[in-house]
Amino acid sequence: MKTGLSTIAVTALWMLAAGAAFAQQKQIFALVPKSMNNPFYDQARDGCKNAEADSKGAFECMYVGPSEHGGGDEQVQIVQDLIARKVDGIAVAPANAAAMAVALQAAKNAGIPVLTWDS
Numbered sequence: 001m002k003t004g005l006s007t008i009a010v011t012a013l014w015m016l017a018a019g020a021a022f023a024q025q026k027q028i029f030a031l032v033p034k035s036m037n038n039p040f041y042d043q044a045r046d047g048c049k050n051a052e053a054d055s056k057g058a059f060e061c062m063y064v065g066p067s068e069h070g071g072g073d074e075q076v077q078i079v080q081d082l083i084a085r086k087v088d089g090i091a092v093a094p095a096n097a098a099a100m101a102v103a104l105q106a107a108k109n110a111g112i113p114v115l116t117w118d119s
Contacts, residue, residue: 027059030082032092035069072096079103083110091115
């Protein structure tokens with residue numbers, strides 16, 4: 001499972017990095033776990049940060065999420081903030097899939113690629 005999360009993060013980041021080769025500015029990829037205090041997501045964070053380092057500045061890995069696992073409201077707000085910031089990609093482990101669906105549709109409508117994952 002640990003390898004799977006790292007693989008997801010690295011794959012998503014490399015897809016963005018490939019596109020960044022044609023862009024003039026750094027691409028920003030956001031990884032949004034269910035909560036920041038769950039060590040389960042540390043592997044995804046580490047994979048994301050390692051891929052960021054390997055990209056030699058082509059993209060930035062943002063690891064941001066709610067401090068505690070909850071009903072999903074804080075996580076939805078985080079994704080909405082990322083959309084407003086116009087990040088280049090979002091990967092999220094939804095705490096509440098129904099609540100997150102609207103936010104992810106908004107990201108899609110804004111042209112932001114999204115990826116979801118969960119255990």
